[in-house]
Amino acid sequence: MxxxxxxxxxxxxxxxxxxxxxxxxxxxxxxxxxxxxxxxxxxxxxxxxxxxxxxxxxxxxxxxxxxxxxxxxxxxxxxxxxxxxxxxxxxxxxxxxxxxxxxxxxxxxxxxxxxxxxxxxxxxxxxxxxxxxxxxxxxxxxxxxxxxxxxxxxxxxxxxGEFVGVYLNNDLFKENGVEVPTTFDGFEEALAAFKAKGVTPLATAGAEYPLGQLWYELVLHYGDRALVDDYQLFKNDVDWHGDAMTEATNKLDEWVKKGYIASDSAGLTAEDMGVSFIAGKAPIMVSGSWWFGRLATEITFDWSQTLFPENKLHPGSSxxxxxxxxxxxxxxxxxxxxxxxxxxxxxxxxxxxxxxxxxxDPASITDPKTKELTQNFADVVSSDGLAFYPDWPVAGFYDVLVSQLQSLVNQSKTPDQVLDGLKDAYESGKADLLGQ
Missing domain, CATH: 3.40.190.10 (Periplasmic binding protein-like II)
Structure with missing residues (x-):
């Protein structure tokens, strides 16, 4: 399995x-x-x-x-x-x-x-x-x-262990004259450059987990370990309309509006996303290390795997x-x-x-791509950078996260409305879990 x-x-x-x-x-x-x-x-x-x-x-x-x-x-x-x-x-x-x-x-x-x-x-x-x-x-x-x-x-x-990172179609970057990003600003510049050339840059899926993990990468980009501890471990209350949650959800909404995410992504599954990337239709896929073996077997173009740019925290766990x-x-x-x-x-x-x-020991690995993946994970672990997964905190939150972010892609809800929906489910589940 x-x-x-x-x-x-x-x-x-x-x-x-x-x-x-x-x-x-x-x-x-x-x-x-x-x-x-x-x-x-x-x-x-x-x-x-x-x-x-x-x-x-x-x-x-x-x-x-x-x-x-x-x-x-x-x-x-x-x-x-x-x-x-x-x-x-x-x-x-x-x-x-x-x-x-x-x-x-x-x-x-x-x-x-x-x-x-x-x-x-x-x-x-x-x-x-x-x-x-x-x-x-x-x-x-x-x-x-x-x-x-x-x-x-x-x-x-x-x-x-396992973690979420960024898979890149290097051939598409070369063919379109787009520079492979190493910073968050560069990542957004690459998204814009591909869109300007008529290429939808991000392969994702709103009917299952990928879109939630992309959203969480953005939350972690704007947040810190204290937020993770509050969100995942209930150390303190989560400010759902604080800077990190708000900026992340607004940024995802901005990417949807700019066409960086396909308009039909709300109905796509993780398998749809992976098949699209494997077929060379998208230059970027943000998803987990569990895809690595399949990509290594099925992809025929030049590709690589890296961490979400400038993030100190990443979705993942043991x-x-x-x-x-x-x-x-x-x-x-x-x-x-x-x-x-x-x-x-x-x-x-x-x-x-x-x-x-x-x-x-990553140094003991001879295959370049496997070594790259393992070194990326070792870097995350050595910096205490695992931040678990966005749907983990409370019962039933996976379905709520999928539904709310689908509404964002469909533009039927504003970022504030999405955050309100997530907050209500999270707070209710937390109270039940803690017997409050």
Whole structure:
């Protein structure tokens, strides 16, 4: 299953969480009592040919070499079934020892709040996971007693990531005599130059996530980490008509009016957007790293990937988590396996295959485009630049974001009206989530 599909499984299924007290709430690793275990059961849902699937296979080989007396069972699961049935499965006795699971309040956070996952705080410190995975990358690894991400105990460990950037059709830039932008002003100049030549510059999609991510890139361009903490983690109230939100929404409205975004974009899907870019019809696509493998396979023109110009913050997060169920029988072995997935020999496989390792070395990658992507991600992580996704904060916000921004593209709502609609849904969802 692709990263993009998993991402939107998270976004579209965020549910309200009741404040359920944590069971098994020590911050230790919970590994005691299984030192004599002779088996380890691993669940994951990555394809064998994917970057993650190849990396996990290497981790299993290393584990077997270092634990020759342990029987290892790797069971491939279906992502949607784990999403739907994890709570039921993990309340029983026949559970995996370590499993890949989706990050976020409604998934890992919910299981943690219900006492179904083992706290890993002490072992994270002992093994140095908190050093390899830190800052914004660690946010999805930690959950409080209500299952809200960003604080509390470690309940999972990510070892790859994802982020949104800018894909460029370099051939179209050359053919039209447009300079590849390195600044935000240059980006807007390029949009204007293409439009003047009769080329709609931005491939996007209003019926699904891409337009919301483009809007969020603009919010992050005008905003800062404090805004992200308020918006995503509820540190303080969000000023929906403050400078960042207002300037971003006005700028997107301006781009629509100037024709930088196609008038039919409101009805297009992410697939429509990607196919258009792959076909060479648009010079610029703002979207996620999950497109990289497909673009590398299908594109026939000269292309590149970069970060949104001058942004210090970018949409993105860790990938999925390795978690240890509370009822697991081999917790110490599970912790050993997790530790192996963060080693250079495993992380560098992720990097070589475009999997965006959290602790890899971009210098070890030979393919130029993969190295470019991985270095961009490494730059974001090193500057604590991951800002999560715009639809994450509250239940149902994805649909509201899509609808409101469609109205902006259709010019049926003003930027202020769009912000009012987003504010109402956000504030209502936040109050429900926090039990206010």
């Amino acid at each position: 692709s990263i993009s599909t998993r991402r939107w499984a998270t976004a579209a299924t965020v549910a309200l969480l009741a404040p359920i007290a944590l069971a098994a709430c020590s911050s230790g690793g919970g590994g005691g009592g299984d030192e004599d275990s002779k088996s380890l059961t691993i669940w994951h849902y990555e394809g064998d040919d994917s970057a993650m699937g190849q990396a996990w296979a290497k981790a299993v080989d290393i584990f077997k070499t270092e634990h020759p007396d342990v029987t290892v069972k790797v069971e491939k699961q279906v992502f949607e079934q784990i999403q739907k049935n994890a709570k039921i499965v993990l309340t029983g006795d026949d559970v995996p020892d370590v499993m890949e699971y989706n990050k976020g309040n409604a998934t890992a956070g919910q299981l943690a709040s219900q006492g179904l996952l083992t706290p890993l705080t002490d072992v994270a410190k002992e093994k140095g996971w908190d050093k390899k995975v830190s800052g914004s990358l660690a946010t999805t690894a930690q959950y409080d007693e209500n299952g809200l991400m960003g604080s509390g105990d470690w309940f999972g460990v990510p070892n790859y 990938g999925n988590l390795w978690v240890v169920p509370t009822n697991a029988k081999s917790k110490t072995l599970a912790e050993d396996f997790i530790d192996i997935t963060l080693r250079p020999e495993v992380q560098n496989i992720l990097g070589e295959k475009g999997g965006l390792p959290v602790a890899g």
